[in-house]
Amino acid sequence: MADRLAVTKGHGTENDFVLVPDLDGALGLSPARAAWLADRRAGLGGDGVIRVVPTERAEESAVRDQAGVARWFMDYRNADGSAAEMCGNGTRVFAEYLRREGLESADEFVIATRAGAKQVRREGGQWTVALGPWRLVDPVTADRDGSDARVHIGDGEPFSALSVDLGNPHTVVALPEGVDLAGLDLGRAPLVRPAPAEGTNVELVRPIGPGHVAMRVHERGVGETRSCGTGACAAAVATSFWAGSLDTGATWRVDVAGGRLTVHLLPGHGVELAGPAVLVADGSVPLALLPD
Numbered sequence: 001m002a003d004r005l006a007v008t009k010g011h012g013t014e015n016d017f018v019l020v021p022d023l024d025g026a027l028g029l030s031p032a033r034a035a036w037l038a039d040r041r042a043g044l045g046g047d048g049v050i051r052v053v054p055t056e057r058a059e060e061s062a063v064r065d066q067a068g069v070a071r072w073f074m075d076y077r078n079a080d081g082s083a084a085e086m087c088g089n090g091t092r093v094f095a096e097y098l099r100r101e102g103l104e105s106a107d108e109f110v111i112a113t114r115a116g117a118k119q120v121r122r123e124g125g126q127w128t129v130a131l132g133p134w135r136l137v138d139p140v141t142a143d144r145d146g147s148d149a150r151v152h153i154g155d156g157e158p159f160s161a162l163s164v165d166l167g168n169p170h171t172v173v174a175l176p177e178g179v180d181l182a183g184l185d186l187g188r189a190p191l192v193r194p195a196p197a198e199g200t201n202v203e204l205v206r207p208i209g210p211g212h213v214a215m216r217v218h219e220r221g222v223g224e225t226r227s228c229g230t231g232a233c234a235a236a237v238a239t240s241f242w243a244g245s246l247d248t249g250a251t252w253r254v255d256v257a258g259g260r261l262t263v264h265l266l267p268g269h270g271v272e273l274a275g276p277a278v279l280v281a282d283g284s285v286p287l288a289l290l291p292d
């Protein structure tokens with residue numbers, strides 16, 4: 001198979017990924033190759049691409065430093081080829097792949113990511129990943145005003161929003177009464193002010209009941225997706241912050257277009273994400289088709 005690239009398609013609540021094993025770290029993955037693999041017309045199609053690579057073979061030294069605790073690095077790329085620090089849904093699909101391939105055999109292990117080493121565990125047919133610690137980006141402004149950013153969608157009035165760091169950046173909007181979540185146009189990227197230097201993922205959240213929200217998401221480097229795991233965690237953190245109940249250790253259900261995620265808020269800014277992980281198909285791509 002030297003002239004072909006092995007690939008696996010998977011998803012977590014329909015946030016879909018192309019997994020590429022690079023088990024000796026020789027392959028590398030240029031931004032153009034990642035973007036081609038994620039392309040739904042010219043390539044295979046996915047919201048992101050995950051290279052499976054030994055942690056000690058990672059290009060970044062901050063990732064290689066995790067080799068003592070994590071054998072495998074989730075090298076996550078967005079659909080536009082850009083590298084992202086973290087992907088919550090991706091961690092579960094990555095864990096499922098490692099188990100299926102016999103690369104990990106335990107029900108609980110640690111994976112390396114650009115946002116640090118993360119513990120995953122399998123229970124009740126699902127994977128749970130510890131994604132914390134979360135962090136409010138501007139706690140002083142958030143405490144004073146209840147928000148630290150404004151989000152413009154289309155030509156309407158801007159919405160107040162809260163910036164939450166989950167290893168990757170998020171801006172969460174609690175939609176005011178009377179604004180229809182389903183009716184908002186996310187065909188264009190929401191405009192966030194002040195503009196975060198590294199860009200941001202934007203979550204639009206509508207409370208449904210106690211511990212229960214509905215969410216739509218526009219992902220950095222992708223566009224609107226049917227789910228975002230770190231976004232669900234950011235939504236739970238922001239909604240708890242607005243309710244004044246951040247430290248109560250609550251469990252949240254987050255409904256997204258692709259299904260339901262469960263978020264546990266833990267003491268000390270801990271947060272766990274649980275949900276499905278599905279490996280859909282395996283195949284290969286002729287290397288000759290790939291850009292350099």
Ligand SMILES: N[C@@H](CCC[C@H](N)C(=O)O)C(=O)O
Pocket residue numbers: 015048078083084085086087088089090168169201219220221222227228229230231
């Ligand atoms: N879908 C992911 C997040 C993927 C990365 C994101 N687009 C970014 O650039 O930060 C998730 O499930 O968390």
